[in-house]
Amino acid sequence: KKVQVGDWIVAIGGRTGRDGIHGATFSSAELTSESESVSGGAVQIGNAITEKMLMDVLLQARDRGLYSAVTDCGAGGFSSAVGEMGEEIGAEVWLDKAPLKYDGLSYTEIWISEAQERMVLSVPDEHWPEFEQLCRSEGVEATIIGRFEPTGRLQLKYHDQIVADLSMQFLHDGRPPVVREAFYEPRPETPLSCPSTNAPGGEVASDHAATLHRILGSLNVASKEWVIRQYDHEVQGGSVVKPLVGVANDGPSDAAVVRPVLNSRQGLVVSCGMNPRFGDFDTYHMAASAIDEAVRNCVAVGADPTRIAILDNFCWGYTDRPETLGSLVRAALACHDLAVELGTPFISGKDSLNNEFSYFDANGDKQTISIPPSLLISALGQIDDVGRCVTMDLKSPGNMLYQVGATKPELGGSHYAFVHGLTGGHVPQVDAGLAKRTFAAVHAAIQSGSVRACHDLSEGGLAVALAEMAFAGGYGAEVDLAVAPLTDLSLDNVPADVVALFAESNTRFLCEVPEEQQAAFEQAMHEVPYSCIGRVIEQPTLRIRGVATPNQDLIVADLASLKESWQAPLRW
Template sequence: MLWEVEIRPLGRDAERERVCDEFDLLTHGTRGGDLVSASSRGYLLEGNLAAPDVARFCNELLVDPLVESVKISPLGTVLDHPAFTVLLKPGVMDPVTESVLKAANDLNVPVSQVRTFRRYFSHENLPSQDCDTLVRKVLANDAIEQVVIGPLKSDHLALGQPYTFKLITVPLRSLDDAGLMKVSKDGQLALTIEEMRTIRQHFQEQDRDPTDCELESIAQTWSEHCSHKTLKGQIAYSETIDGRTRTTHYKNMLKETIFAATQTIRQRLGADDWCVSVFSDNAGVVKFDEQFHVCFKVETHNRPSAIEPYGGANTGLGGVIRDVLGTALGGKPICNTDVFCFAPPDFPPEELPPGVLHPRRVMHGVVAGVRDYGNRMGIPTVNGSVYFEERYLANPLVFCGTVGLIPVDKADKEVRAGDLIVAVGGRTGRDGIHGATFSSEGLTEQSEKISGGAVQIGNAIAEKKVLDVILQARDWGLYTAITDCGAGGFSSAVGEMGADLGARVELENCPLKYEGLSYTEIWISESQERMVLSVAPEKWEQLRKLCEAENVEAAVLGTFEATGRLKLTYHGQQVADVSMQFLHDGRPEIVRSAEWTKPTVAATSPPKPLAPTDALKAILGSFSVCSKEWVIRQYDHEVQGGSVIKPLVGVVEDGPSDAAVVAPVLGSTTGIAVGNGLNPRYADLDPWAAAAAAIDEAVRNVVAVGGDPTRTAILDNFCWGNITDPQMLGALVRTSEACRDVALAYGTPFISGKDSLNNEYRSANRKISIPHTLLISSLAHVTDVTRCVTMDLKEAGNDLYLVGVTKDELGGSHYHVVNGATGGRPPCPDLTQAPKLFAAVHRAITSGLVRACHDLSEGGLAVAVAEMAFAGGIGADVTGLAAISTEGELSDGVKLFSESTTRFVLEAKPGSAADLKAVFDGLPFAKIGTTVADQRLRIASSAGEWLVWAKLSELKDAWQKPLRW
């Protein structure tokens, strides 16, 4: 029998409030409360159930009688009021149903199928326009959900129909170029004409057409997401600066820039090389102590998050956690990071392009997705940032990172011929099909409809069980190699693991969520929470029993074999037989053209710039600078007990930390510092400067808390627009060259990276490309976490010092943003002096001379001192603008708000002055003021007049107000 369990809140109806607020936001009205009168949530239950069974199940599990009421009725019962019921579309992953089914089994309640729903009750005679907005824009996401008006009707809840095998071949050999591209487009393969021609020729030589499974395998493997074919490809680059042109031909740009820098740094280090594995595994690995190595990976999950923010971000974090779990023989996740780029949350709804979600809705969903996955897995989220810019409207960027610990003796893995191919974890469904190829293309107004299948929903509890079982199996030596099953599903995981050998897979052995999947869908599905292991046959039974004991599913899919081919069968029928060499090395070499010409953009002055105090408050209150406490408080950053410096610090723990510090081995004072750098606005003026500034900021962050700059590793994440545009690609090349140059100068090796290209939205009359965005993440060794410092001022009567050189570098600054100015010179570090400054700051901190340290970034000196003051509840008098080190004659406004790199503000006791001067001997270093007990900030001009005079409460309120949600 089918039952409907409807649950309503007894008190505040938070979901109704959310829906009403979102409706009002989209319509610029206040009528949401008149349209939606109440909300509920519920379950549809199928099974041999009598009413008492359902009531007992509800009372024991589904309902909290203190805050909820429940109504139980047969499915299809007429509703008392007009209602909209929202259900996930068939095949979309719903982790709640899995938990409910498991609980029903534990309670001996005969439930065979479950579906969840949300319901919204409306008033009579709802206007059609309001009804349309409510249904399409507010209540549901059409990519994954459906809305039913009125009572639900169904005779069963089971999904899927039995699959009848039919081998499908794709007639490529006789197709012309137009036909080839139609196959690519219709199949969402994201293959270029050159690639389609190469595939056609390959199968012409074999005198046969490819099966659909073979073609899909090639498309997944050759996708931008999986193969990074632009960054690793040939590029003819032309650069023009001040009338002089330089040309360079890269055979493999990534190898010749970022990889080359790391290789050179490791050669310099020689026997002291602290890198273990770089760019060769799922995450980069560096030495930590005698027992453990540390690994770090940062991934992007942009397009799925644009279509379905919660699921996209949820599985983005889940995927990068599996990257760490799949590194070496398995890393234990110890902390997470996240960086988001959104359009402003106050963006006018009427200006939204077709098919684009409002940025506030995107932000809410993305934060919730990361929150739920990390918190439920018991992994602290300790560092990140949120950046706002209108050009992220259609393509929000979601960067998720994970750091892990790997025992030193588990750092190597090897796939051996004869090993079994074992899948561990979640079952396979249709979720995520074409996710890798979808992530290689731009978005259009139709993406929400045609790419819904590329969106997955994660199950953190299932992944936690997989994590626990894998770490046990690792320590028992039950497998020889492991990787995660992410983009491309089994096609990528098995294909990569068996690239140097070969593999035979029997697809019918794969556990499925429901019936009806074809052999190709099984092969390329991106269902979450799955790992692939290489297991010696004699170890299989022990692994199977371990998984069974932990209620984690495991299945033998096939065998790795030394044939050099990927062979797939389905119930004895061969469905694919592809050369591994063609799969991984057969992609055609394409020479892309790239150009970059230095823009001639002179700085423009606003008609009437803001007064310094007003400008300071405006910058503090800008979305990119303001407090992100609303985000941070949703994350658990204390779980596992290792976080030393938190994302919020200060006297009441609400100030912005420069970086996080984690001591992952409890009882040890050895730790790691994690930071990041991101400066997209600088890239409008010079991508080289933007990349250099991002690296400098990432290193600055970790040095400011006590990280060792000589043991700092960095990661790159490139998010770019349409790279078929030579100018767009030229900016990418210039950015890569900056990464090489700065990494070499700083001695900071790149250990891992990821790119997400073609982040461009197109509709009939509009094109939106994201700004050139490079995220640099940093991981620094901390010898003794007890020596670390935070950014908040500690006590009155101490001295304030400015470290570094201030330059006329307001180009792309937040000062320009709040004043409406453009152009100018973007910040650019001094590659010779910066490493010396980092080393000196590190010496000062580890010597105990520094009470507080804060790096200068967005908003420059004025913002840095203001943040230090209101975080510590200690005032400051800055009277030394005339004493600071500058490049040329600068106005006081430039001194206050320039965003020049490699600068820090230090707080120190007066008795430390002589020792500090000795540490910074010969480097730009000047006393600029003192801390005071009065709750205010004053900054004097070079002539002695007060430029800034504000209460700390006013500055803090300006900083906290924008996202005080």
């Protein structure tokens, strides 16, 4: 929809205050010891109740066709919202009409405040009475603060005095484009090894059970139940697949599924993907892996891979440095490539650049801490029938366990390398064509009802995924790695057992399939790598046999101890 000439400029939702002024500027500036006192007012003050009422009004007004266009007051507040909406027409804004939280704001503060829970709408004159009544009925404040006029100019007034008058063309196109220098050189590939001993990475640890416990207890893998329970995710009763699942509702779900309309069977899937450690090797593969993980988490609970949209959240260091900007550009290239090849459009996103903190040490020398390049990808998927959702916890003894997707010796940036202090190795990469076929195959199998449980393989690899599925469901598993799909073992001098257990290759799933559904499941997988690697057992034990020695147990661990290792670090 587009703004129409003569539409009212309407502000709805929260009132305008000094909170959030220059919030966008502050969030992309270097932090110092003075930031709290100097920029404290840049922090917005949220109000979830106002936000919910605002959303209710927007949805109803949308369905009734009461507005022509809408923009949220994000960075820049009214200045960006009205400026963007009026680009092709022009706008006249009456800043003294804006509802304020308190007296004393200047017209400049009103114009650039980033106070939360505010939206700007373009409302045709004939719809204003109905729109105003709708807002009043929902307890949402709505105020006309101007009009879209065909002047081609942005004109601001304060108590009938013109305080700004700019050409829209100048505002949007008058500034010369910024040209920056960027370069990027990926880190040379080196074998996985231990810096202190120069030992090959695969020879550092032979006790794979101990390694599994250490990875389960690492902070990026350990249970986040303490955090999740801080917020009520059962509000309105629309949750279908919750953040925590399993027999005790404490297993790590791949994604959450909600039913926004309670009398509908349609579901909305929300998932994420992120692994900054991969960025130490190549930010292109870090970004590609984050997209792959977010999408496969969506698919793992039943989302249709052809109806998934994604969002980006870039957190980066000081981008005036050519090498830092180069790493950002390379990540953005991966976002473009994967979005196009997977058919998953970016519908929104944000960035927080220049994430650095500077201070003076005891010698008076300036020191700077920069965050690592980090990209969080969020995915939004759809499910036509929430009754077909699956969760990650094991369901029934005797069912077969299938690994879908091939494992490669990709241990660069892995949690195996992290817990053992290893460097080097090959960072996981994404084969977009194979990923697209794999997502389609897994979705088809879930839709056909041949999958009882599904879990993606990510942090910690197959070993961690097996452990999580087992202790979430309360059943054990017996697995034989000799039949696991492994490829390209010659890439690195790492034992096949380590690769099969802990490599973090992309586009992999672990599926629980009833024996009577074996043929249907394998038919769905006929175009992608897969293998039946084991079964669910009644005993609460995880038993994994090796690749080179199929009759030798690499890991024998009771589920209670594995779960304790996973839950203990953040049990606050």
